Amino acid sequence: SKIYSPDDGRKMGLEGMIQDVIDNCRFTLNGTGDYKSEMTLGEVVDVRKVARLITNAENGNYTPARKKQDKKIPVLGITGTGGAGKSSVTDEIVRRYLNSYSDKTIAVISVDPSKKKTGGALLGDRIRMNSISSPRAYMRSLATRESDKALSSHVQEAIDICRDAGFDFVILESAGVGQSDASILDFCEVSMYVMTPEYGAPSQLEKINMLDYADVVCLNKFDKANAVDALHDVRKQYKRNHQLWDAKDEDLPVVGTIAAQFNDAGVNELFERLMEKIKEKTGVTFHGEIEHHAHTKDTSNKSTIIPASRVRYLSEISETIRVYDEWVKEQTEIATSLYQLKGSVKLLKDENSSSLNKAINDLEQKLDPACKKLVEDWAATRTRYEGEFYEFQVRDKVIRQPLTYKSLSGTTIHKVILPRYKDWGDILKWQLQENVPGEFPYTAGVFPLKREGEDPTRMFAGEGGPERTNRRFHYVSLGQPAKRLSTAFDSVTLY
Structure with a gap:
């Protein structure tokens, strides 16, 4: 057996290694290649002999007797x-x-x-x-x-x-x-x-x-x-x-x-x-x-x-996303109009604002309750991510993780930075289309924060056999708090 290394791949190429495998397989398995003798009934256990006889028949060197x-x-x-x-x-x-x-x-x-x-x-x-x-x-x-x-x-x-x-x-x-x-x-x-x-x-x-x-x-x-x-x-x-x-x-x-x-x-x-x-x-x-x-x-x-009835399920997924995007567009326009009208009422200071209040009431009826709650809770959401630690619950356990880390130069950098929108439509659209990590639609990840101390060890595969690969993994992960592996493959090793 032979294990090809990335160096072999660079020198020989994929086709060269394939040809090398074929060349190395071209030899007679029994040493003599003499399988021209007659075959007795019941030799089914000797499948190699069956294979050689068929090969000899193909090459014109053997004709089985009827x-x-x-x-x-x-x-x-x-x-x-x-x-x-x-x-x-x-x-x-x-x-x-x-x-x-x-x-x-x-x-x-x-x-x-x-x-x-x-x-x-x-x-x-x-x-x-x-x-x-x-x-x-x-x-x-x-x-x-x-x-x-x-x-x-x-x-x-x-x-x-x-x-x-x-x-x-x-x-x-x-x-x-x-x-x-x-x-x-x-x-x-x-x-x-x-x-x-x-x-x-x-x-x-x-x-x-x-x-x-x-x-x-x-x-x-x-x-x-x-x-x-x-x-x-x-x-x-x-x-x-x-x-x-x-x-x-x-x-x-x-x-x-x-x-x-x-x-x-x-x-x-x-x-x-x-x-x-x-x-x-x-x-x-x-x-x-x-x-x-x-x-x-x-x-x-x-x-x-x-x-x-469900062969169009992929199209149904696309249609659902398109319908959702249309709904988001509709709700954000309503939220923007509400923001503008309430700002107008505030500026007018109750002068001729009765018609504006009626328009506000009509728009509030059209705004989805879940969207209204997202807009109302935006200030509390910002407060949660402006502190030093973020707390969230997994089953019955409260997880507390830092929201900042220090760079090599000593600069404090926030892990999650929220947009500085004021328009309710922009705030709502961001939460419906992007949002913070761990919240629908999960574009930033399904978990609120990435756990510290569990970064995988990055390692390149293809250098030697399994034993050598295993020893190399133990070496590069030595002293790491978590034994997790992320392996990179070149095309030859992968395919």
């Missing part, structure tokens, strides 16, 4: 458009399979497209896989090695190797496909097509070949807008393709799912339908108890984190 299997090992093919969530759906299927069949194993062969310009493949499907850490699960990513294909030329060899290794179930996940691609059907007994509600006009469904052949159709990202209508259209197309005019919608193998949602009812239903299809088409039962979860056959009901 052996007679002691048991039927089904292959589920998962295909669909790019970005439909195939990997997330695959991960959810793997999780439910491992939970339902405690003594069964599973292999996932995931294919990613190679770019025409660079020839490289991201192999990023495993980023979505959270359930493959189990020793009963194995995953292998393959590149198509060609830009116009959804599957690698060596998919069959990889499947044969996984079958020879003794895995009970194999999942083949293709790269993103177009409307006409159905190549996955040549490599699996049961197929599933994953799509999203965003397929365009309903007439586009006529062009999708996999809707003619897929055993199960998964309409993923069912929390999207118009998902229920899309499910209805896909089921209608499925009926037309398969001549199932009298079938009920909930009986069709078309399921709406939200794979990104934990324990999604749609994915639960999808898994059970897949197990039923595997049993129907291959005769294989995994001899375990399926982990049933509460759900119905009808997956047309959406369950989302943010209800449809």
